[in-house]
Amino acid sequence: MQAVHNIAEICAQHGITDVVLSPGSRCAPLTIAFARHPGIRVRTVPDERAAAFIGLGLAQNQRRAVALVCTSGTAGLNYAPAVAEAYFQQIPLVVFTADRPPEWIDQLDGQTIRQADLYGAHAKGTFTFPADTSHADAKWHSARLVSEAINLAQQFPAGPV
Template identity: 45%
Template sequence: MKIVEACFTFAIMLSDILHAQQVLLLFKKRGVQHIVISPGSRNAPLTISFTNDSYFKCYSIVDERCASHFAMGIAQQLKQPVAVICTSGSALLNYYPAVTEAFYSEIPLIVLSADRPPHKIDIGDGQTIRQQHVYANHILYDTHLEMINSLDDQEAMATNERLINKAINVAITNHGPVHINIPFEEPLYNTVNNPQVDPKVVDPIIETNASIPSLFIDRWEKANRKLVILSTLNPDVFTQDQLNLLTSDPTVLVMSEVSSNIRHEKIIWGGIDT
């Protein structure tokens, strides 16, 4: 009986840090289920919370470059946001190659980086760098959460809700990487058995009546010679019937880049590199 009770307690254990709970609960409510975790101490509030909630599928990968590319690969295949978590300091710089690839390949990768509190930046504290906006040139959205020390801090809680929701929404609707930087103060390993917060979901506004511009249709129909170049795509973007229709048009020449993932017997060039 004691063993069963201990396992049950462990299964619902999460960090007592309130903004870590906000991240966990919003990711759960928004269906971000796959979490890749790099080693470290500063990210312990996130690691404890995610790994002890059976909803999440967590993967522990020691090498940070491998972890970020692994997370990106899952996101690419599932076409869903996947999170990768690291500790503070130079750890998140090891994610940069994957972030860059996700940026150009339109893959919804979410970086969760643990950070020191603001007052410990630039004073020589160990494992501390300027983490805010570190991916500025290759990120769709990045943000820095507020530290919440009490349930009375309603303003900071509301700010974090908005920022976390926005990051997830951007990753989903704009198809690319986002970065959430999260400061944590010690102690890092304290836990509670039930969440103390209940963050609200803010759904993205999605344009559902998107259509092909009439000007493009008019020019396409009038053109006697058309060149279509297939760049990096998922293999299931086109059905075989669609490819057959496109390649059977005598006015259309279809060329495929080496990274397009599209194969068809009537595509003239099977491996160009632009």
């Protein structure tokens, strides 16, 4: 759980002040971490497609990265049109999609899809957090991944990660 709270702080340290949340059970810890962070404005939009375009508009208007957060499964697919638009307009978005445990993938469980490289060529990069957060270096590793993702999103040409 500490690694999740660290994500919100790292985003704030990198200048992300706005997060658009599409709440769900899998992303609840991250949702809570962002909602409790004093330096981050949170907008809750249950419809993922609308949420992604709101985030895109905020990033375009403010000329800085905005984070999007959604639950696992097809929720992340609903972000795809806005992610593609951000890619071609060079607008920085940092997209956090929750996922099911890796051993659940391809087991015919509902809302359990292959999320690796979800946005394909329309994202500048993708990162996968470690499933085992009990490891001594899990907090450091997660922090490094978040920092790399934000830096990549803001690096010329800007775009979604």
